[in-house]
Amino acid sequence: MKVIQVRKASPTQDGAGVKISRVADFSGAMLDPFLMIDELKSDDNADFIGGFPPHPHRGIETFTYMIKGGFEHQDHMGNKKAIRGGDVQWMSTGSGVIHSEMPLATDEGMHGFQIWLNMPAKDKMRAAIYQDSVDSPLPELVDEQGSKLRALAGQWHFAGQSVTSPLKELSSGGAIADLTLAANGTAEFDLSDYDLAMAYIHTGSLDTANGGRGHMLVLDSQSAIQLEASAQGAGVLLFAGNKINEKIVHYGPFVMNTHQEIEQAIADYQSGKMGRLSL
Template sequence: MSLRPTLETRRASPALEGAGVKLYRAFGFQDPSELDPFLLFDDFRNDNPADFEKGFPWHPHRGIETITYVLEGTVDHADSLGNDGSLGAGDVQWMTAGRGILHQEMPKGNAAGQMHGFQLWGNLPSDQKMTAPRYQDITSADIPVVTEDDGTRVKVITGEFWGKKGPVDGIAADPQYLDVTVPAGVKKTFRIDTYRRAFAYVFGGAGAFADASPPAGVLLEKEIAGEEVNIRDMSGDRTLIRFGTGDEVTVQAGPEGIRFLLISGAPIDEPVAWHGPIVMNTREELQTAMAELRNGTFIKPAH
């Protein structure tokens, strides 16, 4: 076994999207090869409805897949194919835009006015860029959860892990998408296929990932499960950890435990031509898509 080194640890940055939704972006619209096959990751978390209720009105997508995972509140959605529905707490929607779709996503807070969710964009290979659009709406009850004796808890959204298989299937990048909770003081190792690109995104508590570069922060040491752990080495809320090659990721949970997403996928290794919500392989394909948006032929009939 080989431990994956940490290539980079960075905080997500504030961003404004849709009709004025305040969110935090961990990566996106930079180097698409960095986390190929993944293009963008947003954390939309807010306690103020005014900062998210205007939502993401009608907009196009082509050539990608969008993965929405809701933790708190709901997201109402509708599209140009006539689909509509609502994602609740713990639900997942995996949308394959393929050759083109227009849709809208309108977040609503829970009873306390809180909204929290994530959206990940996955690229499609060239031979699937113009496939028929489709949705996979997965309720929280259908997502398997594995709990270890030490209290570690993993929700398996897609891929196989610890004997469980996630309900989302038929995805081009054959990804593994896990929601991981490790209790205070527990050190845990997770297997990841060597040939996948991988990242973690911390959204609760804190922990030290192997080889993590220390971010600026609290300069304290605490006794955790009999071991000295330097708190400054710990990655906390809204932190992205990008891993190098290897087949294992190890995390030491901090004094309040840690919760993070652990996501990996097979790189596509193809050219990327990207403009907003449309991702193709060539500039000519991108220009065609933009022209079709202008002349009303972007949405293709079913065949």
């Protein structure tokens, strides 16, 4: 396995004071088509109770995955869903979405991810699309070691089997999976059909340099990918996708290709052209 780069998630805050660990690249140089991976992990409600009140997006796709705890998603298109442990939710925001994500009352703490993907210029002004897995449980595969792969998005091959998530239309063929490795468990993947492959360690550790929790390994997708857990096992979020290779201009919740498009997004939001969310 060839590791091209290692990135350590950095602590920060977003929304109404939600504490997160973030890996981001808005240059398009390294993580394309992914822009940002936020991990929310805390047993202290004060770290996330403020949630993400109503806010806009344009030009990106947002992907939420919950391991434990949950959020209630609501948007101006009329979608209102509780996203709990094991669920995912995807929005291809296109020309604009107003939405909120507020934590569900729970005493189990929270662990989940909010992920941004870029959209190619030709799709940035199309109508928004929404999908979740609440009524369609995500498929899982288990190998003889007891390791498990949950297909969050796209198609995956694991333990001699293939599985496809019901969410399969992510930008640039994006694919995401949650891999749970047993103690000293191993897994191999062929992601040579993709330009990009990454592994983010969210639980336990891998038996490799920089394989500790909170590390993102950017991998050579054209080489065989071999992951081995330490004696404590590991939880790893896997990413694959194809590069967009377009100029990125980022301002807050908007990701476009020119400064003029950003200015138009701000004007459209302020004038109400993106819609309004009634809570």
